[in-house]
Amino acid sequence: MERQAILRAEGVSKGYLEARGAGLVALEDLSLDIWEGEFLCLIGASGCGKTTLLNIFAGFIEPTRGRVLLRGKPILGIEPRCGMVFQSYALFPWKTVRGNVEFGPKMKGAGRAERRQIAQRYIDMVKLRGFEGRYPYELSGGMQQRVTLARALAADPEVLLMDEPFAALDAMTRQVMQEELLRIHEESQKTVVFITHNIDEALILADRIVVLSARPGRVKSILTNDLPRPRHVTIQLSPEYARLKSEIWTHVEEEVHQHLEASRYAAAGGG
Amino acid sequence: MVVKSSGGAQIAALEVAAAPRPWREWLRRRTRLVLGLLSVLAFLGIWNLATARGWISPVFLPSPAAVAAEAGNTLDTGELWRAVLASSERVFAGFFLAAAVAVPLGVLMGVWWPAKAIIDPFVSLLRPLPSITWIPLTILWLGIGEAQKTAIVFMGSWIYILIYTIESTKRVDPLLIRAARNLGATDVALMREVILPGALPGILSGLKVTLAISWSCVITAEMVAAQTGLGAIIWRAKDWGNLPLVLVGMAGISVTVLVADTLAELLERLLIPWERRRPR
Numbered sequence A: 001m002e003r004q005a006i007l008r009a010e011g012v013s014k015g016y017l018e019a020r021g022a023g024l025v026a027l028e029d030l031s032l033d034i035w036e037g038e039f040l041c042l043i044g045a046s047g048c049g050k051t052t053l054l055n056i057f058a059g060f061i062e063p064t065r066g067r068v069l070l071r072g073k074p075i076l077g078i079e080p081r082c083g084m085v086f087q088s089y090a091l092f093p094w095k096t097v098r099g100n101v102e103f104g105p106k107m108k109g110a111g112r113a114e115r116r117q118i119a120q121r122y123i124d125m126v127k128l129r130g131f132e133g134r135y136p137y138e139l140s141g142g143m144q145q146r147v148t149l150a151r152a153l154a155a156d157p158e159v160l161l162m163d164e165p166f167a168a169l170d171a172m173t174r175q176v177m178q179e180e181l182l183r184i185h186e187e188s189q190k191t192v193v194f195i196t197h198n199i200d201e202a203l204i205l206a207d208r209i210v211v212l213s214a215r216p217g218r219v220k221s222i223l224t225n226d227l228p229r230p231r232h233v234t235i236q237l238s239p240e241y242a243r244l245k246s247e248i249w250t251h252v253e254e255e256v257h258q259h260l261e262a263s264r265y266a267a268a269g270g271g
Numbered sequence B: 001m002v003v004k005s006s007g008g009a010q011i012a013a014l015e016v017a018a019a020p021r022p023w024r025e026w027l028r029r030r031t032r033l034v035l036g037l038l039s040v041l042a043f044l045g046i047w048n049l050a051t052a053r054g055w056i057s058p059v060f061l062p063s064p065a066a067v068a069a070e071a072g073n074t075l076d077t078g079e080l081w082r083a084v085l086a087s088s089e090r091v092f093a094g095f096f097l098a099a100a101v102a103v104p105l106g107v108l109m110g111v112w113w114p115a116k117a118i119i120d121p122f123v124s125l126l127r128p129l130p131s132i133t134w135i136p137l138t139i140l141w142l143g144i145g146e147a148q149k150t151a152i153v154f155m156g157s158w159i160y161i162l163i164y165t166i167e168s169t170k171r172v173d174p175l176l177i178r179a180a181r182n183l184g185a186t187d188v189a190l191m192r193e194v195i196l197p198g199a200l201p202g203i204l205s206g207l208k209v210t211l212a213i214s215w216s217c218v219i220t221a222e223m224v225a226a227q228t229g230l231g232a233i234i235w236r237a238k239d240w241g242n243l244p245l246v247l248v249g250m251a252g253i254s255v256t257v258l259v260a261d262t263l264a265e266l267l268e269r270l271l272i273p274w275e276r277r278r279p280r
């Protein structure tokens, strides 16, 4: 089967210079193909470089080595075709909920009525009707997170880069948002790269699940999740689900232990 | 399970903890007001006692009553109003001119480093000069009319506005700039939608601080060479040995600057609604 990789990381490494002068390798020689239209989940221990990888895909930072291709062309600057849902929200504090969500359409030159209509659609989708006129500081963390999601969707990018977009939501809202996201993915056939810490979330959402190793981040394993779609929470009761979950868990467990081991070592060395 | 993301429970807890207690806040504000009022009254009482009992000779400090009477006189003749008006006009002319030059220049210097590199040396050299040192040159160039007063205010104000503007422009959250670019913003849109609103609170608070500086500039200029204005009143009163009038002039400055400051505060709240209800 000949499929086109919409995003392709080729031998990507990223090192940071820390304030103390020491270097830190966040990603090392990471290669990954992301297929057009797929829903890909990235799983990995905290600090293994997931956000770093997403930032490279969005063109926010350059890899130290290697390169990233979008539809076969290297990403050189900030790339609006890869829309980011930020882990830390990054909402414009001087804009209301509506102003934030309208931002993408406005940049594309949509007229007032048109962008208002687009914004309303996504505000409704993230269940924030009635809060259009609020400023971000008047919202809870979970509400702000949903505004960020709506803002990215309203901008209609080709690839959605989502950095733990549901981390601040309660279990119920999270489930509703997951279902909405699946619906959008099915309708629009957009490519989604989705970071999560939650194996259940990855199993509900993903076509493929990429487990990253502890720092420096590399692709440890890639699992294909062919649980039938459309998926529903009840799928968690199936034996297939349990099998996949325990398989991912064995991969993740090693890395988590290694990560904890390393932090303990660092703490002992630093103290 | 070990791998689990942080849930919404923490956030809900925070919201409950932050619930305000309006009546307590109200009581505290009232108490603060009463205490301030009492302290002013006590000061006036001691001042009155000291002059009435002859502890301080009226040659050095007139009684509050004498000052109040002088204030009534100058208000009746309209002299005080004219002085306030004359000084205000000069301040606003110089201040707005300074803002009109320094805010755009500061934004440019904040976003485009070559501009900053070119202008920085002059900023470093001009900043240490008090506005009063510009008096000889400005008189030589502009005479002792309104233009010279405006020039003194301008020279004393523009650098502060510039510095505040550069700082606030550079301190706009880079994450928000990334977000805007990611959503497809062009250079012009980025400036209009992100950099200017992001820098606005800082620029406005810079303008507010500078407004008070502008006032001290105009008073200095008026004391050296002017027929009208609050500074001129004070200086003339000194020559005539009219100490109550000196104090009236000083009080006039305080009240006028306070009023200007309050107006500026109101304007600020109007211009940046997203900061209005944010706890400070």
Ligand SMILES: Nc1ncnc2c1ncn2[C@@H]1O[C@H](COP(=O)(O)OP(=O)(O)OP(=O)(O)O)[C@@H](O)[C@H]1O
Pocket (backbone or CB within 6 Å): A016, A017, A018, A024, A026, A044, A045, A046, A047, A048, A049, A050, A051, A052, A053, A215
């Ligand atoms: N700007 C930076 N300067 C220096 N070090 C950085 C910078 N950004 C990230 N790092 C380091 O790079 C490593 C990877 O960070 P990254 O944010 O990509 O992790 P992550 O996988 O997203 O973690 P989490 O799951 O906690 O969000 C971390 O050790 C972090 O300390």
Ligand SMILES: [Mg+2]
Pocket (backbone or CB within 6 Å): A050, A051, A052, A087, A163
């Ligand atoms: Mg992260």
